[in-house]
Amino acid sequence: xxxxxxxxxxxxxxxxxxxxxxxxxxxxxxxxxxxxxxxxxxxxxxxxxxxxxxxxxxxxxxxxxxxxxxxxxxxxxxxxxxxxxxxxxxxxxxxxxxxxxxxxxxxxxxxxxxxxxxxxxxxxxxxxxxxxxxxxxxxxxxxxxxxxxxxxxxxxxxxxxxxxxxxxxxxxxxxxxxxxxxxxxxxxxxxxxxxxxxxxxxxxxxxxxxxxxxxxxxxxxxxxxxxxxxxxxxxxxxxxxxxxxxxxxxxxxxxxxxxxxxxxxxxxxxxxxxxxxxxxxxxxxxxxxxxxxxxxxxxxxxxxxxxxxxxxxxxxxxxxxxxxxxxxxxxxx
Amino acid sequence: xxxxxxxxxxxxxxxxxxxxxxxxxxxxxxxxxxxxxxxxxxxxxxxxxxxxxxxxxxxxxxxxxxxxxxxxxxxxxxxxxxxxxxxxxxxxxxxxxxxxxxxxxxxxxxxxxxxxxxxxxxxxxxxxxxxxxxxxxxxxxxxxxxxxxxxxxxxxxxxxxxxxxxxxxxxxxxxxxxxxxxxxxxxxxxxxxxxxxxxxxxxxxxxxxxxxxxxxxxxxxxxxxxxxxxxxxxxxxxxxxxxxxxxxxxxxxxxxxxxxxxxxxxxxxxxxxxxxxxxxxxxxxxxxxxxxxxxxxxxxxxxxxxxxxxxxxxxxxxxxxxxxxxxxxxxxxxxxxxxxxxxxxxxxxxxxxxxxxxxxxxxxxxxxxxxxxxxxxxxxxxxxxxxxxxxxxxxxxxxxxxxxxxxxxxxxxxxxxxxxxxxxxxxxxxxxxxxxxxxxxxxxxxxxxxxxxxxxxxxxxxxxxxxxxxxxxxxxxxxxxxxxxxxxxxxxxxxxxxxxxxxxxxxxxxxxxxxxxxxxxxxxxxxxxxxxx
Numbered sequence: 001x002x003x004x005x006x007x008x009x010x011x012x013x014x015x016x017x018x019x020x021x022x023x024x025x026x027x028x029x030x031x032x033x034x035x036x037x038x039x040x041x042x043x044x045x046x047x048x049x050x051x052x053x054x055x056x057x058x059x060x061x062x063x064x065x066x067x068x069x070x071x072x073x074x075x076x077x078x079x080x081x082x083x084x085x086x087x088x089x090x091x092x093x094x095x096x097x098x099x100x101x102x103x104x105x106x107x108x109x110x111x112x113x114x115x116x117x118x119x120x121x122x123x124x125x126x127x128x129x130x131x132x133x134x135x136x137x138x139x140x141x142x143x144x145x146x147x148x149x150x151x152x153x154x155x156x157x158x159x160x161x162x163x164x165x166x167x168x169x170x171x172x173x174x175x176x177x178x179x180x181x182x183x184x185x186x187x188x189x190x191x192x193x194x195x196x197x198x199x200x201x202x203x204x205x206x207x208x209x210x211x212x213x214x215x216x217x218x219x220x221x222x223x224x225x226x227x228x229x230x231x232x233x234x235x236x237x238x239x240x241x242x243x244x245x246x247x248x249x250x251x252x253x254x255x256x257x258x259x260x261x262x263x264x265x266x267x268x269x270x271x272x273x274x275x276x277x278x279x280x281x282x283x284x285x286x287x288x289x290x291x292x293x294x295x296x297x298x299x300x301x302x303x304x305x306x307x308x309x310x311x312x313x314x315x316x317x318x319x320x321x322x323x324x325x326x327x328x329x330x331x332x333x
Numbered sequence: 334x335x336x337x338x339x340x341x342x343x344x345x346x347x348x349x350x351x352x353x354x355x356x357x358x359x360x361x362x363x364x365x366x367x368x369x370x371x372x373x374x375x376x377x378x379x380x381x382x383x384x385x386x387x388x389x390x391x392x393x394x395x396x397x398x399x400x401x402x403x404x405x406x407x408x409x410x411x412x413x414x415x416x417x418x419x420x421x422x423x424x425x426x427x428x429x430x431x432x433x434x435x436x437x438x439x440x441x442x443x444x445x446x447x448x449x450x451x452x453x454x455x456x457x458x459x460x461x462x463x464x465x466x467x468x469x470x471x472x473x474x475x476x477x478x479x480x481x482x483x484x485x486x487x488x489x490x491x492x493x494x495x496x497x498x499x500x501x502x503x504x505x506x507x508x509x510x511x512x513x514x515x516x517x518x519x520x521x522x523x524x525x526x527x528x529x530x531x532x533x534x535x536x537x538x539x540x541x542x543x544x545x546x547x548x549x550x551x552x553x554x555x556x557x558x559x560x561x562x563x564x565x566x567x568x569x570x571x572x573x574x575x576x577x578x579x580x581x582x583x584x585x586x587x588x589x590x591x592x593x594x595x596x597x598x599x600x601x602x603x604x605x606x607x608x609x610x611x612x613x614x615x616x617x618x619x620x621x622x623x624x625x626x627x628x629x630x631x632x633x634x635x636x637x638x639x640x641x642x643x644x645x646x647x648x649x650x651x652x653x654x655x656x657x658x659x660x661x662x663x664x665x666x667x668x669x670x671x672x673x674x675x676x677x678x679x680x681x682x683x684x685x686x687x688x689x690x691x692x693x694x695x696x697x698x699x700x701x702x703x704x705x706x707x708x709x710x711x712x713x714x715x716x717x718x719x720x721x722x723x724x725x726x727x728x729x730x731x732x733x734x735x736x737x738x739x740x741x742x743x744x745x746x747x748x749x750x751x752x753x754x755x756x757x758x759x760x761x762x763x764x765x766x767x768x769x770x771x772x773x774x775x776x777x778x779x780x781x782x783x784x785x786x787x788x789x790x791x792x793x794x795x796x797x798x799x800x801x802x803x804x805x806x807x808x809x810x811x812x813x814x815x816x817x818x819x820x821x822x823x824x825x826x827x828x829x830x831x832x833x834x835x836x837x838x839x840x841x842x843x844x845x846x847x848x849x850x851x852x853x854x855x856x857x858x859x860x861x862x863x864x865x866x
Binding site: 044045046049050051052053054055056057058059060061062063064066067070071095097098099100101180182183184280282286 | 740772
């Protein structure tokens with residue numbers, strides 16, 4: 001444990017951490033971009049099928065070859081990459097082949113819906129996991145603890161789409177209380193209560209699928225926090241159990257929880273891809289699947305970069321939060 | 334600290350809601366309330382609404398008009414044309430007078446410049462328009478005056494008016510250069526059609542509203558909402574709960590729920606089509622190239638059996654690309670009957686002897702080939718399996734492979750594949766693409782490289798024929814020549830099945846092309862429908 005640093009030093013440490021991470025982020029993002037293009041180049045899917053659609057079956061070979069040339073699909077992949085980077089630097093993300101719209105438009109239309117879904121999902125998962133972890137750790141070894149731990153380990157092994165299909169089977173088919181899919185009912189305009197009803201199932205599934213890691217982690221750090229001296233001291237002073245657990249043990253246990261939360265972000269994105277696809281949620285994550293199947297270079301590259309940046313930013317925010325919250329932690333640069 | 338974290342997350346969520354609600358357009362009242370509104374469900378969403386990329390190519394678009402559209406009897410009728418096009422005596426140019434006083438949805442007037450711009454874009458290689466392969470005969474288009482255009486052809490083409498169903502787009506929409514897929518028309522269409530697109534949430538729904546200034550009179554069905562529901566079973570279930578006024582379904586599913594939904598006033602509509610499914614026989618493969626094998630396979634397949642077992646009876650046997658629903662064009666003697674005994678006898682006589690495993694062999698060549706099908710298409714998979722089992726019965730071993738089109742494409746020269754397509758408007762042109770030697774191995778056209786001089790001659794003559802009677806005679810000559818030397822195994826023409834709420838007048842049955850869904854189907858003339866009071 002390092003000596004308590006004065007606030008001024010704290011600020012400098014945070015700045016150093018952010019600067020260092022940004023420096024590392026640049027090569028990471030560049031490498032990811034190159035990897036996307038290389039993977040797309042060796043992909044067995046051919047973008048020309050996306051361009052022609054059903055028209056491919058009556059198109060002549062000359063017309064198909066001409067379309068390849070006009071779309072720039074006949075040039076080597078490094079040249080496509082060069083062209084794409086050139087566009088990116090001048091602020092042009094290019095044209096999406098699968099949505100037939102500029103990439104920027106696709107992202108602007110879909111990103112808000114994903115942010116909404118992921119935020120609500122995250123909220124669900126944080127509330128669920130903290131509540132369950134507190135109950136489980138408090139009565140460690142009791143039947144509630146055993147049930148929560150067993151359930152947590154089971155959920156850990158279930159991929160989100162299984163949860164999604166189960167949720168549909170229960171809440172939309174067997175006991176039809178919630179709509180199955182989409183943003184609104186068939187043809188209904190986008191309104192608050194429509195979206196609020198439609199987001200329940202996907203957000204619950206997304207939140208629930210992220211809960212087991214958080215719950216198991218929070219439970220174990222809470223158990224060790226309950227054994228620490230200051231908690232013992234609080235108990236010795238005769239403070240009520242509620243105050244001991246929520247005010248003295250939980251704060252210490254929350255610090256590693258924040259780190260885990262930041263590290264789970266990539267999983268949240270993966271979960272969103274599956275959940276959006278199953279529930280026909282018109283978000284950006286479902287567009288990743290469409291873009292990948294159609295080898296839609298510009299959209300795929302933009303979305304992958306966006307995801308990379310989101311993950312790096314998530315980890316950074318979590319680390320900065322820990323640094324600011326816990327005086328014992330020092331940024332090792 | 335929990336509180337801090339919670340506040341942060343809550344703020345983030347609120348920001349998400351706020352951002353989302355800013356970008357979401359809000360539109361009129363919910364469906365069902367208005368008797369003049371209609372909610373349809375479609376299993377297939379178009380990639381875009383750009384005519385140069387194939388949308389509404391056959392003239393069934395609600396948003397656009399072509400110069401010509403087809404009526405219920407498949408006769409070309411003037412649409413944006415003022416009257417039926419006339420050909421020059423040599424058949425090499427067609428003059429089309431244009432309908433006056435028509436405006437596009439954005440208010441700009443329609444004139445010859447728009448027609449010229451549309452067809453020039455089709456022919457312009459830099460546009461890479463996917464519909465250009467449908468115009469091999471077209472050399473150029475010129476504006477004679479503001480209300481007349483002339484099309485110049487490289488060879489005479491009797492049914493050229495039937496090719497003028499391509500939707501006309503405003504010349505302003507084609508102002509920016511580059512590939513057709515980059516045009517904003519794809520997502521913000523501007524046409525002259527009976528409906529204008531009000532909203533399209535890709536992957537979810539599309540709203541079409543009546544065009545008040547439609548040149549055929551404002552439609553009585555004021556609003557059509559098309560909901561995208563890809564999965565057939567889900568769509569059937571949602572239809573059964575009364576969520577939609579109509580949908581397209583696979584034949585067996587449609588029949589399955591027809592009785593249940595008839596209580597809610599839904600009617601089952603079954604349309605015949607020129608939409609064939611066929612097995613290509615590649616000529617670079619020594620087994621499928623053998624004339625006896627090809628003739629025997631055509632007699633060994635139980636077409637009616639496949640239709641009854643796999644398509645719930647919704648289909649018509651196919652021996653050639655010409656469907657029997659077009660009696661004026663079909664050659665009755667060119668149909669193959671189900672006769673496995675005759676098929677066996679032919680193979681025996683040609684020296685294909687059965688080996689110990691039941692598979693025939695000639696010399697050291699076993700009667701064995703691979704049949705590929707698109708793995709995501711269940712009808713094609715079922716037909717491929719039925720074909721393999723019928724072939725097995727006459728000692729021909731067919732190995733099946735379900736693949737994606739990317740994997741099928743490079744192998745079509747040597748392995749058989751299940752193909753589909755066809756339209757009832759110009760069967761000669763479609764047959765020409767599929768079986769003429771000049772299209773051999775050209776993309777998906779004639780993938781097996783079939784060559785038959787008499788078939789070539791008859792198809793050329795049919796397209797260039799001076800009148801319908803001689804065209805029909807040439808088409809019959811083509812079918813006779815093809816039946817003697819079959820280059821494929823045509824299996825069936827598919828029936829298309831729909832459920833539609835029976836509360837409107839104006840429905841007329843049609844024979845459909847390969848394209849179907851909510852643009853074709855019972856709603857092909859929805860602009861003429863009126864709500865029943």
